Amino acid sequence: MLRPRSFARDAQVAVTGLRPALEVLGAEHVPPCGPCLVVCNHYSRPDFDAWWLALAIAAAVASRRAPDADPEIHWVMTAAWTFPESRWRRRILTPLTRWAFDRVARVYGFVTMPPMPPDPDEVGARAAAVLRTVRLARRIALDGGMVGLAPEGMDVQGRFGRLPKSVGAFIALLVEAGLPILPVGVTEQRGRLRVSFGPLFAPDVPSSRSERDRAVAQQVMASIARQLSGECFRSSGDCACGDNEVQ
Numbered sequence: 001m002l003r004p005r006s007f008a009r010d011a012q013v014a015v016t017g018l019r020p021a022l023e024v025l026g027a028e029h030v031p032p033c034g035p036c037l038v039v040c041n042h043y044s045r046p047d048f049d050a051w052w053l054a055l056a057i058a059a060a061v062a063s064r065r066a067p068d069a070d071p072e073i074h075w076v077m078t079a080a081w082t083f084p085e086s087r088w089r090r091r092i093l094t095p096l097t098r099w100a101f102d103r104v105a106r107v108y109g110f111v112t113m114p115p116m117p118p119d120p121d122e123v124g125a126r127a128a129a130v131l132r133t134v135r136l137a138r139r140i141a142l143d144g145g146m147v148g149l150a151p152e153g154m155d156v157q158g159r160f161g162r163l164p165k166s167v168g169a170f171i172a173l174l175v176e177a178g179l180p181i182l183p184v185g186v187t188e189q190r191g192r193l194r195v196s197f198g199p200l201f202a203p204d205v206p207s208s209r210s211e212r213d214r215a216v217a218q219q220v221m222a223s224i225a226r227q228l229s230g231e232c233f234r235s236s237g238d239c240a241c242g243d244n245e246v247q
Contacts, residue, residue, distance in 0.1 A: 014055045029200060037148070079102070184197055
């Protein structure tokens with residue numbers, strides 16, 4: 001039987017081993033208590049393991065939370081690693097990571113989401129994951145908890161990647177569930193991992209479902225971009241949001 005663990009505590013232990021030490025900017029924006037949706041860019045480069053994104057952010061957030069506040073971030077994570085370029089890796093490593101990631105999610109209270117790019121055979125699984133996340137958001141919003149996700153949904157080498165269809169609509173559902181957004185930019189400066197927090201905000205959510213996905217996605221990615229370079233996120237081709245809606 002799997003025993004639950006504190007990801008916040010494990011993250012704080014993990015980052016103590018970083019050399020040079022983790023750099024945290026804008027820590028005053030982390031709410032000492034109350035609910036929020038933590039959103040970050042999916043920073044990546046060769047030889048950089050993606051789980052350091054979640055570890056670094058979780059450790060920085062936990063250090064700013066009040067003693068009586070919930071320090072845990074319930075991350076939305078991929079259900080498996082896929083290897084489009086390698087048939088044997090798809091056959092062997094993808095099932096192994098699916099098994100391992102499911103155990104990680106159950107231990108830490110995360111939600112697994114079918115990996116990107118989307119597989120047409122996993123439409124039902126993705127819808128079920130969205131529903132689980134929204135239910136989680138509604139529950140923990142009442143208790144002052146936090147959910148975390150990287151809207152791009154996959155490793156990105158560069159400034160930003162193309163956003164999956166309906167990610168803005170998905171975020172809108174979480175905002176409507178009671179989670180204001182805490183934007184985080186993750187990068188490296190001279191070999192030092194840096195996380196930069198921006199002010200908590202609630203995006204404008206258009207009443208029209210046809211406009212909601214793109215509008216919310218652009219606002220969210222703009223808030224993350226400001227933490228990376230101080231420049232506003234440009235919608236001219238950087239944010240490729242789809243027309244499909246989260247049902």
